[in-house]
Amino acid sequence: MTANRKFIILLIFLIGVTSSFWLVSRYPALDNKAALSGSENFEDPLTHEAHFHAPRKASFLTKVAYTTLNWYETNWRGMAFGLILAAGFFTLLKYIPRQSSDRRFRNSFMGMFVGTPLGVCVNCVAPIAKGMYEGGSRMETALAVMFSSPTLNIVVLTMLFSIFPFYMAVMKLLATFILILIIVPLISEKTRAIPEKQTFEFESPTSCQHNSNQLSWPLAFQSASLDYWKSFLYIFARTVPLMLLAGVFGSLASHLWSFDKLIGVPVNLLNLSLLSFMGTLMPLPIAFDLMLAQAMLMSGLSPAFVTTLVFTFGTFSIYSALIIYRTFSLFLAVKLFMIVFVVGIGLGYTSNIFLEYRHINWLAKYDTIIDSPETRSNAHPPKEKLQGSVNNYSPVPMTRYAAPIILTQRNLEIHALAHAPRNKDTGKPFTQRIATELGITYSNSLTPKIFLDPLFFGRGIASGDFNLDGWPDIAVATNNGFEIYQNMNGTRFKKIFSDIEALNGKQAINIALVDLNNDGWLDIFLTTFNDGNFVVLNPLPIEGQISVLPIPNGNALLTNASAFADLNLDGFPDIVNGNYYLGVLTRTPVKQAVNQWVLNHNLEFKSQSLEGIPGQTHSVLASDINADGYLDLMIGNDYRVADTYYLGKSNVEFNKIRQQDGVIPLTTQNTMSIDTGDFNNDLIPDIYLANIGMSRGLDVVSNIFGSTMQNVGLEFCDSGTTLLDHNICRDLNQLTTLLNPEKQDITEHCTRLKNAQWIKECMVTRMILVATSRKSPSLCNKILDPFTLNRTYCQKFFQAKHLKISTENEIPMQTQFNLLLSGQTNQTFKNVSEQTKVSTAEWSWNARFADLDNDEWQDLYVVNGVPITQEFASNNFFHNQNGKSFIQAQGEFGLDDYDHSSSYTYIDMDRDGDLDIIANTLYGPFKVYTNNNTEGNSVTIKLIDEKGNRFCLGCTLIVHYGSEDKRQQMREIKMGGGFHSYDAPIAHFGLGLYETIQQIEIIWSNGKVSTIQHEFLANHEYTIHRH
Structure with a gap:
C-alpha cells in the first residue's frame, strides 16, 4: 500500500511538471521557432537567438566561450525538465514490480509512444533515457524514447513538412521509424543485464524500505520526496558534467567548422561522410536542427547534403553518445553513432539518385513541351501595335486657376485657394473602387514568364501635377515603359502619355515625377530591369518634343529604389540609387548591386559609389533625421543585409552610422520600406521601417x-x-x-x-x-x-560577383516585426514598436506616415502580400492615438483589402483637403480608396522655391496653432522612401477641430529659415512662393 501511495504521489508530481513544461515552455517555444523558420543567419552558431553577444574583435576562445554560454542558456529549461523527469522515472519504476519482457519490438514501440509527446531535444532526453533504464526499463524502450522525443513531436513534424520538400520530409520520417522500430530492437540486449553495484555515495531508492501498512499519506509523501531527491542527485551527478562538456565541445566544433563550406561541392562519399559525421556529432537544440538545415538549403547547399543534415541533426549528438557510454557501454555508443552516420550517408545518396533521375525526366519533358x-x-504571341510618340502624347487642355495672393512678406508671396467641398458619403471613412472605373486602365499582369524576383513585386506609382493645372496626376511604371494619367477635375483620369519609342519593350519597375532640370515642370524618372535608368523630360514646356535621357546607375541590373534631393545645393535635384540584383537567388552582397549617389547639374550627371554593404535595396530615403540642416541618407536592404544609415555633412559628405555610435539601436532584417515622420508631434523626426512581419512566421505561410x-x-x-x-x-x-x-518541389x-x-x-x-x-x-x-x-x-x-564584407560594425537587425524608432532630443533613436503597437503587420511593402482622418496625428498605412506565399492578409491601417500609440483600424476605416499590393500614393485627387489613396495590385488593376472624411479641418501647403530646387525637396514646414500656439506639427518635403511609391511634393496637415493656423515656419533646403505669422484659415490650399 505504501509503495502504491508513493507511486501515486510521484505520478501526480510528474504529471504536473510535464503539463506545466509542455503548456508554458516547450510547445510555445517550438511554435516560436516554427514562426522564426526561414532565417539564413542566426545570432549564434548553436542557437537561433544569442543571449550573450561576444565583443567585436573577440578572440577565437572568447567566441567559443560565448557560444557555450548561449548553448547552456538555450538548453537549460529542457535539460532541467529532462533531469526532473529522469529522476522521476528512475524513482517511479522502483515502486512497481519489474516485468521484463523480451518482446523488443513491442518495447521499442512503447518507448516511441512515450517519447513522442515529450518534446525535448536529443540532448535533454538523454538523462530521461538513462533514468528509465536504470529504473528498470528495457534498453530498447529507453533508446526509443531518446530517438523519438526530438524527432516525432507534432510541432517538429509540422515544421518538417512545411519547410522542406515532401520527398525530403518523407525520407527523414521513414528513416526515423526504421531506426526506432527495427534497428533499436535488433541491437538491444536480449535479456536485461544486471547493473553493477553503484559506488556513488547516494544509494538508489527502493520500494521495500517500509512496511506497506505503516506509512500514512503524509509519511508516504515524505518518503517519496526523499527517494526522489536521492534519485535526482544520482542522475544529476552522472549527466550534468557531461552536458557541460558537450556544450564546450559543440561550441568548439561550430567555430572550427561551418556547413556552408560544402556549398557548391560535388555529392560524393567523402563530402557526404564529412557532413554526416558533423551532423551526427552536433548537440543542437530541438527545432533549431531543422532551422539550420533549412538555412543551408536556402543558402545553396545541395539538397542531397541537406537530406543528410535533416536526418542526422537532432537524432544523435556527442552528448547522447556520452550518456549511452556511461549508461550502457562504449561499444553501444559507437555502434549507434555509426548507425546514424551511415544512415545519413545513405539518405544523402538516395536523395541525390532520386533527384538526378527526376532531373533527367524533367529535362525530357521540358524539351517535349517547348517543341510541342x-x-x-x-x-x-501577337504584339500590340506600337503607337508613335505623337499619338501617345495628348494632354487635355485644362483651365488653370490663379489663386489669389493673400500676403506678401519680403521675398515671399502666399496664395490661397479654398478646398473643394468634402464628399457627403456616409458609412466608412474610405470607399474602395477599381481604378479602371476612374480611367486608370493599366493592369499588372502576373504570368509565369515574369514570376521572378523582383518582377513580380509590382510596378511603381507616383503622383504630381504634371501639367500644372492644380490637379494631381498619376504616373505608373509598366512592362512597356510608363503611362501618365491626367486628373480630370477630381472625377476621373485620362491616359495622356505612354508608349515612348525609346522605351518600348522595357520592363519598367520604378517611376517618379521629379523636376530634374529645375524648370518648374515635373519630369518622368524611370528605372528598368537590365536596360538602365532614364529621364523623360516633360514635353509641355518644349512644345510636345519627346526627350529621353539616360541616367547612370553603375551598370546595375536594376535600380529598385531612388531618392531625390538637392544634395549639393545647386538647385538641381540629385539622385540616390538603391540597386538590386536577383534578390532571392543571389541574397548575399554582389558587386553589381553597389549603391551610388548621382549629382545632377542641369541634366549632366556624375555618379559616385556609396560606402556600405551592397544589399538588395528596396527603399532609399533622403531626410534630415537629426535636424542639423543637412540631409541624411537611409538605405533599406532585403535578405538579411544590414540597412545603412548616413549622417549628412557639408560638401556632399556622408558619414556611415555604426553600431557603436549608438544613434540607430536596431533595424529590420528584410527592409521593404523606410519613412520618416513625426508621429507624436514633438518636432523630432521618427523612423518607420516595414519588414517581413508575418504574424505566423515566414515559412508557415510559405508552406507550399x-x-x-x-x-x-x-x-x-x-x-x-x-x-x-x-x-x-x-x-x-x-x-x-x-x-x-525557396522550395522547389520536383513532384x-x-x-x-x-x-x-x-x-x-x-x-x-x-x-x-x-x-x-x-x-x-x-x-x-x-x-x-x-x-x-x-x-x-x-x-x-x-555573372554575379559575390563579395565577402565584414559586418562587424553593422547595426543589429531584427526579423518578423516592423520597427518604429522614436527620435530623441539627443539625436538618437529609441525602439518604441511594441509600446506603440505597430510592430506586427504581414508581408509589408509600402508604409508611410499621413494624417488620413485629419485629427492632427499622422497615421500609418501598410500594404501587404507577395506572390510566393498563399497568404492573403489584409492591409494594415494603424490609427494614431494622440501620439501615444496606434490601433489597427483597417476594418473600421474601410481600408481592409486582402488583395496583394506593394505600392501606393497618397493623393488628394479631388482637392477637398483629405488624402485619398491609389494603390497597385501585384496581379491586376489599381485600386482607389476615396476618403469620405467630413469632420477634421486641414490645410495643404505647396512650396515654390526660385532660390533652390523649384519643388523644395528637402524643405521642412512647421505649423503652430491652437491656444497660445501650443499645438504644432512638422512635415518634410521628401521624394523617396517607401516602396516604389512617390507622393506629390505637397505638405498636408490635419487640424482636427482647429480652424486657423497662426504661424508657418519654413526651413528651406539651403538652411535658410522663414517665419510667417498670419491668420491662415483652415480648409485651404496655400502656395508659398520664394523669389
Missing part, C-alpha cells in the same frame, strides 16, 4: 508542400473578396507551388496548368530555378527565343 505544336503556335496554406489560398479565391477572376486566382495559387524559388508539374502558353512559360521560368539551384550555366542556353528576358535573367545569376 501547341506551344510553338503560341511562341510568338503542406495543405494548410494551399487551402487558405483556395479559400481566398472562393471568397469573392478578390478582384481576380476565380480561375485566374486559382492558377496564380498554383504558380506559388510551381515556381517558388509538382507545370502541366497542371490549363493554359498552353502558361505551361510553356512555367517550364521556362522553372528552368531558371533548376539552372541556378544546380549551379549549371549551360541550362540557361536551353531557354530560347522569344524568352530573351528569362535567358538573360538566368545568365545574370552566373
